[in-house]
Amino acid sequence: MKQLRLLALAAAALTPMSAAAEEIDMILNWVPTADHAPYFYAVEAGWYEEAGITLNIEAGRGSGAAAQRVGAGISPIGVADMATALVAKSKGADFVAVMAVYANSPQGFYWLKSNGISGPADFAGRKIGNPPADASRVMWPMFAQEVGIAPDSVRFVNVSPQAKLPSLKSGAIDITSDFYNEHDLKVREFGDDLGFVAWRDIGVNPYGNAVIVNAEFMKDNPDTVATFTKVTQRAFKACVENVEPCLDALLASVSGLDRQNQRDQWNRIKELMRDDTTTSVALGAFDDSRMAADYRMVETHFGVEQPFDVKAVYTNALLDLTIKMAKE
Template sequence: MHARRLLTGLVPLALVAATATACGDDEKTSVSDSGKRLDKVTLTLNWYPYGEHAPFYYGKKQKIFEEHGIDLEIRAGQGSQKTVQATGAGRTDFGWADTPAVLAGVDQGVKVKSLGVFLQTTPASVQSFAAEGIAAPDDLKGRTVAGTAGDALTKTFPIFLEKNGMDVSDVEIQNTDPAGKIAAVISGKTDGLLGYASDQGPTMRSKAKKDVSYLRFSEHGLNFYSNGLIAGAKTLRGRGDLAERMTQAVSEAWAAAEKKPGPAVAAMEGASGQLPPKDVLSEQFRTTLTLLHTDATKGKVPGANTEADWKQTIDVFAEAGMVKNPKSVTEYWDSVKGIEG
């Protein structure tokens, strides 16, 4: 009798456990219109949506992610550093972040790895109105440039100057909040800004109705990896082959968007209340497409990396002081779950 009561008492608990498991599964999965079971996946961007992010929206619209069993939710970010931290803490399944922030995060113990850098030529640049006549590094002597203390651009700028025979004292850096750099140039408070060619420049041109010129670091002796796909330990270890499927889907989305940039940008409609105008989005994405490869990865699919390019990037940021204890490439890049070229 006691055994029967015990068994009877266990039945509701088993049902509760089964129900809880089912609810947990429902929270992590959805069903497509065709009846396919999909994994719900969150991707947090490096910033509010701008032209660079078109492939994610295009891939979603073209059901590329769905083909890989993924129901993708794209979230706005508030800077690569915060995205790295959120990804490492498991608050988002995947992140889209600048490689310097990934290196610094790992250096500080954040459990996150890159699954592949997609912007392999840095968009880092000095941007100014063409009328300023800043066409070569030497033209920066005696100028004032807006920069943000501690970020990758400001940390690598001295290396850029050194590679071009200059000293950091040749240029005055005016410490400026990231959101205020464009206004500083437009108002004439600075002669230029440190920014990304795929981001601020097109916006500055659109707002001021003036041509913008760029001194790209990559064209003057200094290149390093920029934005890519990242995942935290929880995603890498706990959700089967999700990381491989996500990486493959992102690569295919970028390849598809590269072939059809117009429709890719159009897919961003309604992505954010802060979305730049369409002409700015288009210019941002056109510039982004010039950043997809290094000499070592030309001809390979988007997101295919090499150990040598990773090593070069690590060395640059060790020199810049953003990486105190440089580690082996495998500590930053999960090539097993990444893209095979």
């Protein structure tokens, strides 16, 4: 994480610093991959710096951890799965979501058909491998109820993001959760033996990743947050139009990534970013009815320790409404 911060600062240093630039830490949901490329691109291009922001990008350890960190004010800005963030909000995390990155849930489960699993009904008695703070662990009871199995019928095994595929291949785990982003990598690795179910395909489609901001920071720094949001939205638009410069920025800052894999990821990410709201209202915009449904989902499946008005935890007001998500 320290390396990422230094790289982000070094990239920003290549452009003239605006007067009184404000240094801001941004915690990601995971280690950086293609879905984070727009932030690195905007840093390298000097867009944040020109707007008076020096952005420090830090790798994350899961949406749950990122939501808690932003909610507590440890990091003023972050990226987190929205449903997971709502669970954190019900436990006291204080944040406002300013931009939806994934209009569709990226959550999915992967397995090998040769292990005798044909679908979620066969998950009972199996081992699911993922990191402790993985969003799918938080949301597992909801998924289990939807597919008709007991939530306690599986055993979760702690597996790092990098170890998911090797663990599945070796048989150390039977199933792993992962974002749709890396679907192509798994298809190349396992071919026809790969089993997959997308949460959205079984009717579970809460918002995925979103940019969230600590509520107190937003209250004290409204202009900074507004500027950050518009620059970020502009960066995502640029990457949708031409991802190659964005991949250049990502690969220059993060070691160990394969360019073709990241390009494949980005093509999947564009599918997740696209819905009627992001193509007609604005790229990154939330839909009120969907957010209300997401709150009901959290209330039904996880309980709400501290009830809250869901309309208070997201806003479209900071988005540039002239920027739309491409329809194709």
